[in-house]
Amino acid sequence: MKSRKLPITAIAKAATTAVLLLLIGWIALQIWSPWGGQKTNIAQATAQFDNKGELYKAVVPQDSGFETAAENDKLKLLVDRSTSHFQVVDKATGTIWRSYPDPQEWPKETATGTWKNHLLSPILIEYVNAKNYKSSSFTAGLVDTGGYLEQFRLMEGGFAVTFAFPKAQIKIPVEVSLHPDYVETRIIDSGIVEGDLSLLNVKLYPLFGAEPYVGQDGYIMIPDGSGSLIRFGDKRIMPQLTYNESVYGSDLSFYNEETGRQRITMPVYGLKSGSQSFLSIITEGDAYANVYAAPGGAVGRSNWVTTEWQYRKKFYQTVSKNTGEGFYTYSSERFTSQGRATRYYPLTGDKSDYAGMAAVYRNYLMTEQGVKPVQSAKPDIPLYLDIVGADIKKGLFSDSYLKATTTDEAASLLKDVYGLGIHNVQVHYEGWQQNGYSSQGGYFPVDKRIGGNSGMKRFIDFAHSLGIPVYLTANYTLNTNGDDGFWWRRDGLRNMAGTVLKEETKEQQDDQDDATYVSPGFYAKVVRSDLNQYKKLGADGIYFENGIGSQLNTDFNNQYKASRSDSAGIQADLLKQTKETLGSAAASNVNFYALGEVDQVHQLASDYSYDVFVTEPIPFSAIVLHGLRPYTLEWSNVRDEWQSGFLRSIEYGASPAYILSGDQSEDMRESYSLWYYSLDYKDWISRISDEYEQMNAVLAEVKDRAITEHRTIAPGVKETVYEGGYRVLVNYNEQPYESGGLSVPALGYTVKKGGEAQ
Structure with a gap:
């Protein structure tokens, strides 16, 4: 029962204000930091x-x-x-x-x-x-x-x-x-x-x-994002604007101006x-x-x-x-x-x-930096499948469990995709933990409602029989349930004012459990403790989503003090240990301080922040990565514009990716985190086959080659050149492109191999 607040008199208000002013003055003189810059005596400095x-x-x-x-x-x-x-x-x-x-x-x-x-x-x-x-x-x-x-x-x-x-x-x-x-x-x-x-x-x-x-x-x-150009010009719409962004994104422990810009990786x-x-x-x-x-x-x-x-x-x-x-x-x-x-x-x-x-x-x-190329022995490009296990939604008295894919259904899904002739597949299984995707903390054991530990082990063994690796998706930087011995007051990430930080999203519902950011020192212990559990299941790696490898914060928690660079080191060490224990690690749109410790980059940024002074996006990160690490862009089945997204994947040299379920999943849009309308793989199987066939025909020959050139040859027409002179031209326009014997169909692409004429 909540206690009622007594009215405060004018005298009390004045006294409170005076105390606050004194406290503000005292705090302003006493602000602390756990990492010492060099102090200099003022008289000495003068x-x-x-x-x-x-x-x-x-x-x-x-x-x-x-x-x-x-x-x-x-x-x-x-x-x-x-x-x-x-x-x-x-x-x-x-x-x-x-x-x-x-x-x-x-x-x-x-x-x-x-x-x-x-x-x-x-x-x-x-x-x-x-x-x-x-x-x-x-x-x-x-x-x-x-x-x-x-x-x-x-x-x-x-x-x-x-x-x-x-x-x-x-x-x-x-x-x-x-x-x-x-x-x-x-x-x-x-x-x-x-x-x-x-x-x-x-x-x-x-x-x-x-x-x-x-x-x-x-x-x-x-x-910015995938990379952007600010072209020189003699006129500016708003000439006073500048670009100023933190490398590796904002630090939640400090004030951050809300710019809406993409993270610098x-x-x-x-x-x-x-x-x-x-x-x-x-x-x-x-x-x-x-x-x-x-x-x-x-x-x-x-x-x-x-x-x-x-x-x-x-x-x-x-x-x-x-x-x-x-x-x-x-x-x-x-x-x-x-x-x-x-x-x-x-x-x-x-x-x-x-x-x-x-x-x-x-x-x-x-x-x-010791980043060595990761090359596949398979001749085809990989297809990435993110399989959704379950999530939760708001219920009348308590949250309801939304099953999307049991481990047996996941095996059927994989069998059908393999039957299309697509044999180079990489699986990320998400929402496998207790209470599904939106529940962070206490990942093990696998939720029995989708098959439990035994079901997951059978699924992974089946995938391995087809030569398909399975990564289990996890985000250890948040905790919603207090599992793993997590107590938010002791183990939560604190900002410089000492406040424990919680995730705030526009989509988050009032009745959803608070998601508390976890101190890097705490989640490091949890990941290390969990690694053997992943190994027992036979998992080939962990796909660290939206956290380790992509989110960098200072921690002012007295139990786990960590500077921003300390946090980067903790993350790199965890990725390395994951790779040593399981064989591999992956991360979403990874910050490049961790690139050497991941074998794939999922959901690489493919757009930019649309500042008025920015002229165009470029695939700078893709040019750097191609032939070093396989990467994907946005999931194909959740694109706002399917054809332009498909063409961008070809232009950027990315592998195709889908997020799927093994069951009717229309009610997933009611979940706390997965708001997608169409995940049932049976609805996408023909599209998967067609898209993969086209992309594999274009990119398989150059999947391990570096991109040597990229340019705009006409408005809406892009050219990507690989080692050996292999050229891929993409036309985003609704009219064909014709020039000097070169032809690129409307909303389509053309391939020219080394030595071929225009």
């Missing part, structure tokens, strides 16, 4: 700026002021001591990439005042007075803070310098070094000095490779201008990085893109659980990372487009 260097001047460096800092067979690194700006020169072609605006175009710069000075600064910072929760943040360059260069020195392979910002009482040491085919910029976190103001983020050499639009073909490549970006370009790879500290892109006219005349290094993030500090009152503030301590490094790979000629950028990233993954 003293460090007593011996100022020469004030930094907002000038474009002159070519005559540059000297050689490093050189190799391919590239030369030049530096200007007075500004610490640098140039990278391709020795074979003489092509130059500058860390500052193009000198020939600078006189036409449209930015004025402070921002014009910012564009000439080798570093931009944002800082705030974190002790005053009402204070606003400030963006600053060297000029407007009375900045100067300190301790400039040449070092082996490059140069080092410290940027001093006296008005902000901040110093930031950096290094720039040349390597065989790239230049690297690095921030030395251990040497950062802070006084009474707090560093929020840093953009180091933000205008590297920046160019205004002067009639040339050019674009910014951002890792790859720590990369690039820029092309004419016949030269660069690809940037954030190789260290990527968990604390944003990708920031400014189309021409948004912030100055140039198009530019850079890494924005995060040191603190905003969060909401509640002071009253009953009213929800509180304030937005920042932690007193900054995030620290063992390294913060961005590489810039210069590209020229026919290798300077986004396919050339993708080839560089692919090579980096293989040679430096």
Whole structure:
């Protein structure tokens, strides 16, 4: 029985308000963080700026002021001591990439005042007075803070310098070094000095490779969704808009602006201008990085893109659980990372487009991250089947169980698909746990209503007799039932304010059990404990859906404290252990820090976020992955537009995938999580046969080959080229495409093998 609240008098209200104000002030001074940035005594920090260097001047460096800092067979690194700006020169072609605006175009710069000075600064910072929760943040360059260069020195392979910002009482040491085919910029976190103001983020050499639009073909490549292009142009509908998103997605433990954008899975970006370009790879500290892109006219005349290094993030500090009152503030301590490094790979000629950028990233993954190609011995492409076991729906007095596919029905489904002549099949069985798909926590034993452990074992054994692997789908990052010994107060993921986080979705019904986010330290124990149960069933792996490998959060739970990078490490370790124990692991639209530990990528993003300044989506992630990992896009039977989705799978080189049930499943749309109207495999069997036959005929020959080129040859007509010159052309238009003897049917595709004429 709920107790009644007594009315509060005006005096009591005033007293409560006074207490809240005092508490807010106290909390603002006491905000904590479990990961220590380097604390600096304010008096010491102030003293460090007593011996100022020469004030930094907002000038474009002159070519005559540059000297050689490093050189190799391919590239030369030049530096200007007075500004610490640098140039990278391709020795074979003489092509130059500058860390500052193009000198020939600078006189036409449209930015004025402070921002014009910012564009000439080798570093931009944002800082705030974190002790005053009402204070606003400030963006600053060297000029407007009375900045100067300190301790400039040449070092082996490059140069080092410290940027001093006296008005902000901040110093930031950096290094720039040349390597065989790239230049690297690095921030030395251990040497950062802070006084009474707090560093929020840093953009180091933000205008590297920046160019205004002067009639040339050019674009910014951002890792939005599958990859997107912001093409250069002289007119913008809303020129003030910029792109700024966190690598690997938002961190639930902090404030996140609701942008509706797709998650960044790859720590990369690039820029092309004419016949030269660069690809940037954030190789260290990527968990604390944003990708920031400014189309021409948004912030100055140039198009530019850079890494924005995060040191603190905003969060909401509640002071009253009953009213929800509180304030937005920042932690007193900054995030620290063992390294913060961005590489810039210069590209020229026919290798300077986004396919050339993708080839560089692919090579980096293989040679430096140990991502080895996963190849199938079977000649055909794989077909991915997600089989739904069960879910639950709201009942009159309690939730009702909605059976979709028993293990015996799953065997019949698989037998019928195999009978179509489709023998390279991969199965993900979901909703097999107690109470079905929407119930998270306590996965074992398999629910008896679909067959129990014995039924699942029989099904997996049957699948193995056909040479078909079975993955069991799971999401260990949520708990809805308290199983596995989970207690939300002790084991739940906590944000910086100490609040246990719960999943909030628009679709979630009021009567559905709360889904609590689980601390990474807790779910790591549960996964390790469950691995032997999967092994006893004969499962070939776990398909980690919408969690491990794709969701990255900081945990402020005192029992399991984990930074964002700690969480990434925990996830990579779990995927590795899963692979070692069961033989394989898979994940949905995986963040690329975990790519080396998964054998397949399911539900790869195939679209973009539809920002008004973005010109078009590109299959950048698919170009990187093809021949490295098999991947799928959206399930074929839930596409909004079937034919265009089918063509996109062919264009992207993806394998077909379906989500199916073995029974009449119209009532699944009433479930808490699976709202699909048509899952009965008997309704889809002929479509599966037709789609697979078409896609296999196009892609089987090149399923293990890399994509070498991709381009738009006409509006709505795309070309994908594989190693050996194998070409696939897709026409999204309702009219046939004809050009120079090349013909692509309306809403169709054409294949040209290497050596064939147009």
